[in-house]
Amino acid sequence: MPNRADIAWFKACFAQRINAAIAGTPFSLDFMVALACQETGEVWTVLRRDRLGEDNILALCVGDSIDGRADGGGRSAFPRNKAELMAAPDGAAMFVIARKALVDMAARVESYRGAAAKPDKFCRGFGMFQRDLQFYKKDAPYFLQQRYARFDATLDHALRELKHKQGRIGFGGREELSVLEMVAVAIAYNTGRYDPRRGLKQGYKPPNGKYYGEALFDFLRLAETVGVADAPALIDLARPGQAIVPPPSPVTATGPxxxxxxxxxxxxxxxxxxxxxxxxxxxxxxxxxxxxxxxxxxxxxxxxxxxxxxxxxxxxxxxxxxxxxxxAPGETAIEIAPPAITSGVRAARLPRKRGRLTRRADPADAHSLNEVGQPGRKGADVDALRAELGDIIAWLDVEKKSHKRYQPRAKQTFCNIYCHDYCHLAGVYLPRVWWSAPALMALGRGEDVAPLIGDTVNELRANDLFRWLRDFGHGFGWRQTGTLTKLQLAANQGAVAVIIARRKDADRSGHIVMVVPETETHMAKRDSNGEVTAPLQSQSGVTNFRYGNSQPGWWNKELFAENAFWIHA
Incomplete structure (x- = not known):
């Protein structure tokens, strides 16, 4: 499937033409790139590496083969099989075109060779943005004259269909769409409908693959990291072990x-x-x-x-x-960039005696885990990152009674320690201990300070972590996000995400939970507009669970003084 190099080639070839065509629409260049990746990326990525010219590549962007089934099952739309196509006006000529397209494309794309070996199979999808043969009876010339092999024609059809689906799912007349709303339109482009409560888990899903909506969103985020001369990248490329996270959203209000x-x-x-x-x-x-x-x-x-x-x-x-x-009449802009960390402040970690292990099976202490074989987050793509975070959740297994590090006891709970361990394994700094005030002053003066528990460093509970994230988190890669939907979206891209709430009673602990990637069996809750109301969470606390979403809005309970949503790439 397409990678960044493929997307860079695509943008270099087509960005100018796409930008001209999408002017006045709510669709972005990166969205159209993602649509092409999802629809025909498995074809044109192979063809462009074979150094075929643009005309040949466009002509061979076909797929989704059809053949007849004796039991009448399978495809329900026209044409269900070869016989139904042949019975249509000029159907024999169309079969020749559709059959040849499959054979020619399969000669270069190995995954289609099995289909091409069967004489009754033929293509039903045509053009880089794929127009289905079910529209043959309404617009036969498009297929018979092979207009789909011209980029302007396939792009024009795609935009007309996207605008139609935009209106069909309730976004008609909108001049702007959010990234998620554009993907919702694409899901309708694929299936004809969209259910906001299901998020991105909609559209075609191949065996052992991702839903159409999930895959398209992943391509969109990747496309946003690729720039060409007339279309600079919107997002910085993430390093291996980190997720692609968009920059903070700008303030768009225009009032005083x-x-x-x-x-x-x-x-x-x-x-x-x-x-x-x-x-x-x-x-x-x-x-x-x-x-x-x-x-x-x-x-x-x-x-x-x-x-x-x-x-x-x-x-x-x-x-x-x-x-x-x-x-504030003298102001002209609201600063978006987070403040820089105080000079000289570095991460605080408690050293351990040589050879000593800190294990899940032992009661919690102030050290980080260092067991043999513990998982990490090192992936270079979104699928690997999601899988690795899932492995961390499974390995920590807060529900396992023998993992004493997380089990509540004597009115003590360990949400802070679980979140520290999750972040530690994911390669993100969320402190277990932090510098005392005198130590911070000494560090600010450039002095060398040794981490000594009870002297220069102290253990942090959830209330302390709330203040640490606010005061120091930016310098260690953390930033806030404003909505649960954005928080869950970041987690789904393999980022590290938390909800944290500070307790009003300073003598009682606040609470912190991880927001984690959705899976086939565990999902966030969404309302009828598609907004997340309860993200998918993983926690240690009074109740320990690997995955849960049963307490929407717990962070706004009256026992808490304030809360925040934080993400880290």
Whole structure:
């Protein structure tokens, strides 16, 4: 299937023509590249390596063979078999074209040779973006004249069909679509329908393969890392062992700038222009005193202003009380980039005695795991990364009673330790211990500080980790994201993702959970609009589970003072 080099070739050949064609549509270049990868990537990647010219490549972008079945089963759309095609007007001529296309393509693409060896098989998909032969009766000349072999013709058909499916699934008239909404249109392009509650697990799914929606999204993210002269890359390429994660979303509001002015606490950002009961139920974010926001319209509703801002990389949009906002007329932009780490601060790790093992089977201590054969995250593509995170979950196995490191005891729970272990194995720094205040000052002065438990470093609980992520996480690759949908999407791409909530009672622990990639048997919960309401989580706590999603919104319970969603590539 297509890799970055294949996508670079495709963009070099077709980006200018695609950009001209998609002007005025809500579809992006990278989306169209992903569609071509998904529809015919297994063909044109082989053909372009054989150094065929563009005309030959386009003519051979065919596939999805058909043959007759004696029991009448199989394909239900026209043509179900050779006999049905032959009975149509000019059907014999079409069979010759469709049969020759299969034979010629199979001569170069090995996976189709078995089909080509059967004389009644023929192609049903034509063109780089694949138009199905079921449309033959409506538009026979397209197929008989082989218009699909011209890039402008196959692209034009694809865009017309995408616009039709855009309207069919409720996005008609929209001038802009999010990445997920574009993929939803592609799923309808493939199947004729889209169910928001199923996320990307929709569309055709080959045996032991991914759903059409999942595969197309993976291609889209990969395409976004590939730039050509007229189309720069949108996302930096991830190193092996890290996921492709898009940069923080920019603030798009155009109203007046305002600054949070509370003098006593953070300012709650709400889904609706009113207080909720319970108090935190509608909270979508908390803004520090002095934080800069921008109004969407500049008109207050019930004493609340609709605002947008960026906080530690998270795009937040909601309603804030006008009582705690003041005009900031001199401002011109909201900073998106996270702050840099304080100079001299390095990761804190507790050294161990030579030869000592820290194991899952032992009660928790302040060291990181170092068992022989423990898994890691080293993959160079999204499929490998997802599989490796699944291996980490299975290996840690918080549900296994003999893994005493995670089992609750004496009113103690170990969510912090499980999340540390998951991140440690995934190659991401989430501290088990951190520097004391005097040690941080010494490090800031450039002094060498030894990690000594109870002196220069201390163990961190969930409440401490909340503050660490806020104050130091950016310097170690962490950033916030604003919605559960984006959080789950990052996890599904093989990124490390957490939800963390700080407890109001400082003497009691907060909570932290991993948000993990969805699987065939374990999925996030989504509402009727496709937004994630309960991501797929893995945790140690009062209850330990490898996978679960049964407590939507636990982080907004009244016992917590604040919460955040964090991701790390």
């Amino acid at each position: 700038f305002m600054r949070v002015d509370t003098r006593v606490s953070t300012l709650l950002l709400r889904r609706e222009p009113r207080k909720s009961q319970p108090r935190r139920e509608s909270v979508v974010g908390e803004l520090p005193d002095g934080h800069l926001v921008r109004a969407l319209t500049g008109r207050a509703i019930n004493g609340f202003m609709a605002v947008e801002t960026s906080l530690a990389g998270a795009l937040l949009r909601g309603f804030a009380s006008m009582s705690y906002l003041k005009p």
